Amino acid sequence: MRSHDVPRVRALPMFMNVSEETFARVTGAAHLQKFPANTQLLLEGDNVDFLYVLLDGQVELQGTWNDKETTLTILRPVSTFILAAVVLDANALMGARTIERCDILMISGHSIRQNMAEDPLFGIAVARELAGCYRGLVRTIKNQKLRSGVERLANYILTLRAKTGASDLIHLPHEKRVLAALLGMTPENLSRAFATLQAYGVDVIGADLRICKLRDLERLAKPDPLIDNHAPPAPDIRAEADAEIWAAERIRAGG
Amino acid sequence: MRSHDVPRVRALPMFMNVSEETFARVTGAAHLQKFPANTQLLLEGDNVDFLYVLLDGQVELQGTWNDKETTLTILRPVSTFILAAVVLDANALMGARTIERCDILMISGHSIRQNMAEDPLFGIAVARELAGCYRGLVRTIKNQKLRSGVERLANYILTLRAKTGASDLIHLPHEKRVLAALLGMTPENLSRAFATLQAYGVDVIGADLRICKLRDLERLAKPDPLIDNHAPPAPDIRAEADAEIWAAERIRAGG
């Protein structure tokens, strides 16, 4: 691991409250690997030997069935993924593919499991991480089953806005076809959804959005803290516990 | 806790490999409670103070938004639920409601968290349980996003068949409107889906099904071990590790 990556990995919910010794033992045998864009890191069903930590780039977790494919989540640095399979020493239920060139830290699964047994604080950290991932998936399912495509897009935009500083000028972090897959629709449909949102004050120029009528967009989207994981309120008026929960859930489906 | 419930609770993946002492400490302050049918145990957003263990009856976990409601999972004995919220000491993202009269063991959330810190084996057990719950949700999302209503029903029937002894005579464990909500469709649509499956050899008489052309049904359903958690192969030809993974995932969304 490069020295400037250490604090970034340590800052992960999974390592935040863990002792130096355990952190050193867990990451001791880890190795950093670079992958080009569009590389399949893991196929569904593959045995999982490593916990992956995305340090740079974007990774898509996907599911396939019957020649159809769907995007379950898109990860951005710094995120862990495939933790659930590592903890159970099981095979992967999701495939993983790089969207861009990526730097990924690979931590031995065996070392994760062993250190959980030796350091209860690390076991707790892993459990908390998994709990956060679980709750991210619950949000995803509610979003998927309860909202229409346009509603999902509207809420995606509002969430993105909140995460990137609440500015009314927003840059989409993914290609639109990738975004479409993430939102559970076809690229054609996403295009029409954007057109629909024009009536609610969303101007689209390429990958840049301008939100002109925030109130109207919110009235359509009806964001809900039990589905949408927006940025928490400012730190000084926020309880420590809330901060930790939010941090754990930040990674919407990393396990 | 009633004495005859102890072995049932101990047999849960969460307590299977835990010492007597820890088990006693965790469940020491637990209390058994009976609830009538159609009782809201937990509203979305409620603070969660207890881990719930369903010992008898059926519980539905639901999500709501904008006056719409969806069923996320239906739990049958013996299952834990709301574990993720307990581990993070967070509020509930799902509501919980009894479908039938239920016996539920309520374990103090604080005692769960405390014992995770004191017994690493318990921490591991919790992490493994959460990992299994997480993987159950991954399966649910893939099922939801990649399959049509008829395909979901066909696979539901095949999974139910596998779980109840591979007989061609099957009894539905839920009312059809409940099943419809679970499969993510309206009761009307479920009715039509059953009608569609008649052409594939599924005869429906009330809550009883007869599968006449298993091969045809399977050709339609295309069951997939990476989505459908069927019963594992017979114990004698199965590795111990597989058995544990299956046990952990048995509860599809209990966290």
Next chain:
DNA sequence: CGCGCATTTGAGGACTGTCAACTTCCGTGG
């Protein structure tokens, strides 16, 4: 027996996916 609820059936409409053609964008190579 009769009421109430679950289930079924039918008609119509909203939403979403598919296919095809077109436009735009962008990097490559001349």
Next chain:
DNA sequence: CCACGGAAGTTGACAGTCCTCAAATGCGCG
């Protein structure tokens, strides 16, 4: 610097799926 090719994105026509509303039927329980 411009032309070109390919991929991404858009648009239109159409079909399939799913939902909504309404009415009819069936079933269980008081």
